[in-house]
Amino acid sequence: MQNDVKLTDYLRDRHSTPVAQIKEPGPSQEELESILASSARVPDHGKLAPWRFIVYRGAVRESLGLEFLKIALQDNPDLADPAQEAERARFTRAPLVVAVVSTAAPHAKIPEWEQVLSAGAVCLNMLMAANAQGYVANWRSEWIAYDGRALTILGVREGEKVAGFIHIGSTDFPTPDRPRPQLSDIVTYAGDGQA
Numbered sequence: 001m002q003n004d005v006k007l008t009d010y011l012r013d014r015h016s017t018p019v020a021q022i023k024e025p026g027p028s029q030e031e032l033e034s035i036l037a038s039s040a041r042v043p044d045h046g047k048l049a050p051w052r053f054i055v056y057r058g059a060v061r062e063s064l065g066l067e068f069l070k071i072a073l074q075d076n077p078d079l080a081d082p083a084q085e086a087e088r089a090r091f092t093r094a095p096l097v098v099a100v101v102s103t104a105a106p107h108a109k110i111p112e113w114e115q116v117l118s119a120g121a122v123c124l125n126m127l128m129a130a131n132a133q134g135y136v137a138n139w140r141s142e143w144i145a146y147d148g149r150a151l152t153i154l155g156v157r158e159g160e161k162v163a164g165f166i167h168i169g170s171t172d173f174p175t176p177d178r179p180r181p182q183l184s185d186i187v188t189y190a191g192d193g194q195a
C-alpha cells in the first residue's frame with residue numbers, strides 16, 4: 001500500500017481491505033512495534049490505558065484454528081467441510097492478527113463506557129498505523145470474540161473483552177470503497193447553524 005499520501009487525502013479515502021484479500025507479507029518486528037506504539041496513542045480519560053494487545057503470528061495461528069474448529073464441532077458436530085475449513089483458517093487468512101483487548105472496569109471517576117470507547121479508538125488507530133507502514137488491515141470480531149471457550153484459548157482474561165481482532169498484511173487487490181453516509185443524514189447543526 002502507498003504510504004506517502006497527504007494526511008487529508010488519506011483520511012478522505014481511508015478504507016479497510018477485506019480479510020479475504022489480505023496476504024503475505026506482514027510487518028517486520030520493527031514495523032509491528034511502530035504500529036503497536038502508534039495504536040496506543042489514543043485519547044484515554046484518566047490515563048488508565050484500559051486496553052492491551054495480544055499478537056498472533058506464525059504457527060500459533062494454525063493451532064488456534066484447530067482449537068476454534070474443536071469448539072465449533074462441539075456446538076455443531078455436523079459442520080460442513082467448507083465451514084470446518086473456515087474455522088481452521090480463521091487466523092491464517094492474514095499474516096498477523098492483533099487482539100485489542102479492552103480491560104475496562106468500574107472506576108471511581110472514569111466511566112467504564114469511556115474506557116471502552118478508548119479501546120475502539122485504539123482499533124481504528126491500528127488500522128491507520130498499519131496503513132502508514134504500507135500494510136492493509138481489517139477490524140473483525142467474529143464469534144470467537146464472544147465465546148468464553150475461545151477467549152480462554154486466545155489468552156483473554158476473565159472480565160476482559162475483545163474490542164477487535166485487527167488483521168494486518170499486504171494486498172494487490174484494489175479495494176473499491178463502500179457506500180458512506182451522507183453528511184446531511186448524520187449532522188445536525190444546533191441553534192440556527194451559524195458559524
Ligand SMILES: Cc1cc2nc3c(=O)[nH]c(=O)nc-3n(C[C@H](O)[C@H](O)[C@H](O)COP(=O)(O)O)c2cc1C
Pocket residue numbers: 014015016017018138139140141142143163164178
Ligand atoms: C467492532 C467491529 C467488529 C467488526 N467485526 C466484523 C466481523 O466480524 N465480520 C465482518 O465481516 N466485518 C466486521 N466488521 C466490519 C469490517 O471491519 C469492515 O471491513 C469495515 O466496516 C470496513 O470499513 P472501512 O472500510 O471504513 O474501514 C467489524 C467492524 C467493527 C467496527
